[in-house]
Amino acid sequence: MNDVINTILNHRSIRKFQDVPLSRDQIITIVESAQMASTSSYIQSYTIIGVKNPATKSRLREFSGNQSYVENNGHFFVFCADLQRHKLAGDMENVDVLASLETTEKFMVSLIDASLAAQNAALAAESMGLGICYIGGIRNEMEGVSKLLKLPEYVIPLFGLAVGVPAAETEIKPRLPLENIYHEETYQQNKAEFKDQLEEYNRVISTYYQRRTNGKRSDRWTEQIANMLKTPKRTQMKKFVQQKGFMKR
Amino acid sequence: MNDVINTILNHRSIRKFQDVPLSRDQIITIVESAQMASTSSYIQSYTIIGVKNPATKSRLREFSGNQSYVENNGHFFVFCADLQRHKLAGDMENVDVLASLETTEKFMVSLIDASLAAQNAALAAESMGLGICYIGGIRNEMEGVSKLLKLPEYVIPLFGLAVGVPAAETEIKPRLPLENIYHEETYQQNKAEFKDQLEEYNRVISTYYQRRTNGKRSDRWTEQIANMLKTPKRTQMKKFVQQKGFMKR
Incomplete structure (x- = not known):
């Protein structure tokens, strides 16, 4: 087994971090790693917002359901689907690209692109001895997060990634057969x-x-899943996503 | 720089493979690596179809716009968003989960989950000296691919991943600033x-x-992007996705 596979197979989410900020070098390495993920036809349809400001982190924590590690970590990244720079590319080339940007296909492309980049970021961080936790909870309050981070149209927040020096060990969770x-x-x-x-x-x-x-x-897994899926959550998502310009057609 | 970051930063897509099939061990390691990616609330909402059969690969090549490396590779993986087993979990626990499964939120969750898993798979493969290329082209023919791979409702193909021993070196493509x-x-x-x-x-x-x-x-990047986005593509995507049970609300 090589170091890459070893890092991958040793993943566990970390939910308690030491009070140590990431260095500028660590942040740059994580972002450069994210950027090297494959991207659909070179589209690079995502943006990463890095959050250090304690007040912003505190608001993100409230939005995400009050998970302490959203506020207390070494750095907080927000991964966004982003077709804004492609609209600008269209403007620069005098081509109307909106009908294409607003397809469900491009919504999917931007989600996939952002996620491939995020997993590179996560592994780069873990390979440096840092711990990570993805935060889907920011989707509880898409409007609030978007306003807080000043996201324009054609940009939506997808998930956070809390990164930091682990303060507590956790166990690897067994996956499906x-x-x-x-x-x-x-x-x-x-x-x-x-x-x-x-x-x-x-x-x-x-x-x-x-x-x-x-x-x-x-708990059994099917029990957890059935409980989680008993009541639809984040039911305003479709409306929000379409208001931002995605998935209109 | 450690081996993980080195592997990440050295990524380039490989589009010509030697005629060497992946070993069973290589395939298992790649899938196990995929499985260890983070997953939203433990939902694990994806399935990977591994394709070896030359006739199936040949059909996938046709669907994807006749790219030779879809047919000629060491192994072809198709990553699917999958909420089928969660429907079954609901049945097993006597809980109606459909209203939840059919939300845009869960569509997003399954795309993100599948993509995080795929990037782990890609890096595991690259760390073993194999080359990879993501194939978004399979989304040209969602119906055709779904029939070929016998995908049930609540399962949609997202992209392929061609893996194999590289037959030609390619250059790293520069990313956005x-x-x-x-x-x-x-x-x-x-x-x-x-x-x-x-x-x-x-x-x-x-x-x-x-x-x-x-x-x-x-070519300039904005020129490539504007040309690509001039005409909407895969315009039947929304209808297809909804017919399969996703993103209905």
């Missing part, structure tokens, strides 16, 4: 087998929580 | 500065193409 995620040639058609895999996974997860909490928790 | 992608505290508000950055980048890209093609090409 490989054959549940990875299918050969065509999608796995046998529903009974699929269900068996999830039940096997439920046992793994239950045991994991029991051990981690000294018997206090024993 | 860092300060164009990375903003501090709030979104960069100075439009003139933003435009200057793109013009500076145009000069870099022009020089890059001139050198690479012995003067035959000298």
Whole structure:
């Protein structure tokens, strides 16, 4: 196993950081790493906002459901889908690009682009001994986050990435059985087998929580997922996304 | 610089592979690496289809706009957004999860999840000396790809990842100026500065193409982007995505 695979397989989310800011060099290396991810037809349709200001972090924490590590970390990155500079490119070349920018296809491209970049950033940080935690919670308040970070049209915040020196060790969380995620040639058609895999996974997860909490928790994965999906959340998303110019058609 | 950052910064897309299939061990390592990416609230909302069958690869090549490396590679992965197993989790727990699965929020979650996983897969492959190329072209024919790979409802193909032993070296393509992608505290508000950055980048890209093609090409980035965005593409995407159960609300 090489260092890259070792770093990848040792990932665990860190939710407690020491009070040590990232250095300028660390930040630059993380951003340069993000930029080297593949990008659809060279479009580079994302922007990263780096947040140090304690007041801004504190607001982001409120927006995200009051998770302390959104405020207390070494640096906070917000990854945004961004088609703003492509609108400008159109203006510079006297080409009307809006009908294209506003397609669902380009919405997908910008989400994929931003996410590939973010995972490079996450791994670069982890390879330097830093810990990371993705923060989907910023999507609770898309309007609030957008105003706070002064995001123009054709830009939407997708998720945060808290980075810092870990203050507490956490365990690796077991993933779905490989054959549940990875299918050969065509999608796995046998529903009974699929269900068996999830039940096997439920046992793994239950045991994991029991051990981690000294018997206090024993959630099954399907139980967690069903509970999470019982009530639709962030139901204003479609409207927000379209107001910002994405996915109109 | 460590091996992880070195691998990340040395990325270039490979479009010509030797006729050497990936070993079972290589495939498993790549998929296990994909699985260790962060996932929103543990949802793991993606599936990877591994394709070896030459007839299937040949069809995928046709769908993707006849790029030879879609057919000729060491292994072809198709990354899919997948909320099917979450529907099953709901069934297993007697909870109706459809209203939640069909939100734009969960569409975004599944795209982000799949992309984080894919970038881990890409880096794991590159760290083993393999080359990779993402194939957005499979989105030309979402229906065709879905039928070919027998994808059920709540599953859509997002992109391919061609992996194999490189047969030709390629150059690293220069990215946008860092300060164009990375903003501090709030979104960069100075439009003139933003435009200057793109013009500076145009000069870099022009020089890059001139050198690479012995003067035959000298495209500017804004020119490439404007040309690409002149005409909307994949305009049936929204309808297709919604037919599959995603982003209905």
